[in-house]
Amino acid sequence: MRHIISLLMENEAGALSRVAGLFSARGYNIESLAVAPTEDPTLSRMTIVTSGSDAVIEQINKQLNKLIDVAAVMDLSEGEHLERELMLVKVRAVGAAREELKRVTNIFHGRVIDESESTCTIELTDTCAKLDSFLHSIDRDMILETVRTGASGIGRGERVLKL
Amino acid sequence: MELTGAEIAIRCLQEEGVEYIFGYPGGAVLHIYDALFQQDKVKHILVRHEQAAIHAADGYARSSEKVGVALVTSGPGITNAVTGIATAYMDSTPMVVISGQVPSYAIGEDAFQEVDAVGITRPCVKHNFLIKDVKDIAPTIKKAFYLAKSGRPGPVLVDIPKDISNHKTEFIYPGSVSIRSYNPVGKGDSAQIKRAVQLLLEAKRPMIYSGGGVVLSGASAQLTELVRVLGFPCTSTLMGLGAFPASDKQFVGMPGMHGTYEACMAMQYCDVLLAVGARFDDRVVGNVEHFAQVPRKIIHIDIDPSSIAKRVKVDVPVVGDLKLVLEQLLSELRSSKQMPDASDLAAWWKQVDEWRVKGGGLRYKNSTEIIKPQFVIEKLYEITGGDAFVTSDVGQHQMWAAQYYKFNKPRRWINSGGLGTMGFGLPAAMGVQLINPGATVACVTGEGSIQMNIQELSTCKQFHLPIKVVSLNNRYLGMVRQWQEFFHGNRYSESYMDALPDFVKLAEAYGHIGIRIDKPSDVEPALKEAFARKNDLVFMDFQTDPTENVFPMVPGGKGLSEVILSEDL
Ligand SMILES: Cc1ncc(C[n+]2csc(CCOP(=O)(O)OP(=O)(O)O)c2C)c(N)n1
Ligand SMILES: [Mg+2]
Numbered sequence: 001m002r003h004i005i006s007l008l009m010e011n012e013a014g015a016l017s018r019v020a021g022l023f024s025a026r027g028y029n030i031e032s033l034a035v036a037p038t039e040d041p042t043l044s045r046m047t048i049v050t051s052g053s054d055a056v057i058e059q060i061n062k063q064l065n066k067l068i069d070v071a072a073v074m075d076l077s078e079g080e081h082l083e084r085e086l087m088l089v090k091v092r093a094v095g096a097a098r099e100e101l102k103r104v105t106n107i108f109h110g111r112v113i114d115e116s117e118s119t120c121t122i123e124l125t126d127t128c129a130k131l132d133s134f135l136h137s138i139d140r141d142m143i144l145e146t147v148r149t150g151a152s153g154i155g156r157g158e159r160v161l162k163l
Numbered sequence: 164m165e166l167t168g169a170e171i172a173i174r175c176l177q178e179e180g181v182e183y184i185f186g187y188p189g190g191a192v193l194h195i196y197d198a199l200f201q202q203d204k205v206k207h208i209l210v211r212h213e214q215a216a217i218h219a220a221d222g223y224a225r226s227s228e229k230v231g232v233a234l235v236t237s238g239p240g241i242t243n244a245v246t247g248i249a250t251a252y253m254d255s256t257p258m259v260v261i262s263g264q265v266p267s268y269a270i271g272e273d274a275f276q277e278v279d280a281v282g283i284t285r286p287c288v289k290h291n292f293l294i295k296d297v298k299d300i301a302p303t304i305k306k307a308f309y310l311a312k313s314g315r316p317g318p319v320l321v322d323i324p325k326d327i328s329n330h331k332t333e334f335i336y337p338g339s340v341s342i343r344s345y346n347p348v349g350k351g352d353s354a355q356i357k358r359a360v361q362l363l364l365e366a367k368r369p370m371i372y373s374g375g376g377v378v379l380s381g382a383s384a385q386l387t388e389l390v391r392v393l394g395f396p397c398t399s400t401l402m403g404l405g406a407f408p409a410s411d412k413q414f415v416g417m418p419g420m421h422g423t424y425e426a427c428m429a430m431q432y433c434d435v436l437l438a439v440g441a442r443f444d445d446r447v448v449g450n451v452e453h454f455a456q457v458p459r460k461i462i463h464i465d466i467d468p469s470s471i472a473k474r475v476k477v478d479v480p481v482v483g484d485l486k487l488v489l490e491q492l493l494s495e496l497r498s499s500k501q502m503p504d505a506s507d508l509a510a511w512w513k514q515v516d517e518w519r520v521k522g523g524g525l526r527y528k529n530s531t532e533i534i535k536p537q538f539v540i541e542k543l544y545e546i547t548g549g550d551a552f553v554t555s556d557v558g559q560h561q562m563w564a565a566q567y568y569k570f571n572k573p574r575r576w577i578n579s580g581g582l583g584t585m586g587f588g589l590p591a592a593m594g595v596q597l598i599n600p601g602a603t604v605a606c607v608t609g610e611g612s613i614q615m616n617i618q619e620l621s622t623c624k625q626f627h628l629p630i631k632v633v634s635l636n637n638r639y640l641g642m643v644r645q646w647q648e649f650f651h652g653n654r655y656s657e658s659y660m661d662a663l664p665d666f667v668k669l670a671e672a673y674g675h676i677g678i679r680i681d682k683p684s685d686v687e688p689a690l691k692e693a694f695a696r697k698n699d700l701v702f703m704d705f706q707t708d709p710t711e712n713v714f715p716m717v718p719g720g721k722g723l724s725e726v727i728l729s730e731d732l
Contacts, residue, residue: 009344010344013293014285014293017285018285021285058472059473063469065469066467066468068289068310068342069290071344072344163343
């Protein structure tokens, strides 16, 4: 099953490679990983999207907790949560094709952030699944580049991951 | 007064009460060696290979309750040390390794003897640090010791660039340490303890399975008391041997690949299994699906939550320091004023004893013609009064030592269980002998393994370490040969040890005494003579039966009840 795991870790050189190394060394899946410092610059917040059986997910949580630099771990998928991913897509589109692209972009609540004579770049923020369906809704042959950040997640309401 | 980083590093070791460190110098650690030279509190043992420095620190730590410390240079110094570090990591030895690094301004430029020490060791240390500022040396070393010995112990590496070891700052050793992202647990959850006790009381076919964690947490007395109070059979993993006395009648031997028949069967058919500081390793439970076919309740106590429910499903997990948790269990048991049903337990013991008879105990066909390796270990046990520190290398000799030397005390059996590192035995024995001066230390080895760190005979000479090397020389990489005999149609691919040196002359060349023993009747006299020489290292080269195999055996991937006895083949 797909899980979205959130963690707080020391914002130190090497901390990211400890997490990435753990996943590769133990053969865990990693679909995406997003990380950046928080309002407290000594802490980084990471969101990992992974998949595996319940036993594997339990081990992933425990192994992450075991890393000395990791201060807190929460499996967001165990409760109500929100996830968002940012995607930038550059598309080759002129004339009617560009009009159609803009129409689809509107439906997905995306924005055109750059246009040239033959290209058009769209910004979209949504769940990973929504971003996937956007890509399916436009002509694949027109896509020049796709840049995705990986999901960032947060608990709903009072569900907070904090030290 | 301001001190250099190197002086600070050594002062930190003094503050930690470190008596011995094991190491090897080189360019990146010259300042540290200079600081070492100018004091005499921390004594340095110069090994002949960095791998040996780590194993020696490991043996030192395992046979005492101290943190082992090693010092190596950058590049090849630290890469040579990696096998030792991984060995310590797999067996959870508390250890601090200080490595030199190229100057901080040269890092990343492929400087002479530069390797990414922190990167290379990351998967086999509990934690590691690259020092970036001289002010960080003292607090980092403080943290390193704290991390190494608290929680589930393990090796911690501190990598110090050469320029930083020469920068100066005020020396302040922190009195305490706290790491917000690291909070090892102490006591176990009391509700879980109650559930555990309930299960133990209701058990009809109970079994206690003890592991290396019991030794590490110093919980041997608590475990022994619990086993005696409950009256249950007790088995111990390779790493846990000695935590419960092997000569006790409640002890059923080791389980697993080369465990006893009764331990394998009792593990398989018990209805409640109390696992204490053990991790259901593949060498212990064999095939986990096969193990899961028999329904049983499992209580698992460990300080490391990730060891629990990793390979088998657990009904009552208890996370905590074993010593404290076992005390909680004992007091809960006493206050319950109940005992397990005596007739159920008697019936179970009857079954276990039947298995004991069927398995026939550990046995081998002795001979008057050729030396049987098991016979050597039995005699070793007798002659040392069962009270020696025994280190071992890896192979058949290791299994025979574990089977036939009855360890009655913890920290007496020192071997590389998790990583299975050939070359561990002799350097580990050096660490053991240093921290236990005057004690009898034997290194049980094979002609293959001993050659992996044979150069340490020189270190032993320099530091007057009267280790007794018991080499079971079968002219084969015996454990490999055994697998080839059983599973590869007797095709002995590269397992014959040709062109062996004359070990007697070799020992003599290093300034020690060597004895070659060819006949069974000479085994006992040779051991007696060797162990009588309290101040000498004696290398005993026993010419043993090359065809002997280790039994019982649960073949890799098989279930515990599929254990093979010697006559099955
Ligand atoms: C460093 C290392 N390389 C290879 C192995 C694989 N291995 C396991 S046991 C063994 C044979 C050991 O031979 P020896 O020391 O003579 O012991 P014996 O089995 O003959 O008693 C080998 C090669 C290992 N455990 N460690
Ligand atoms: Mg051999």
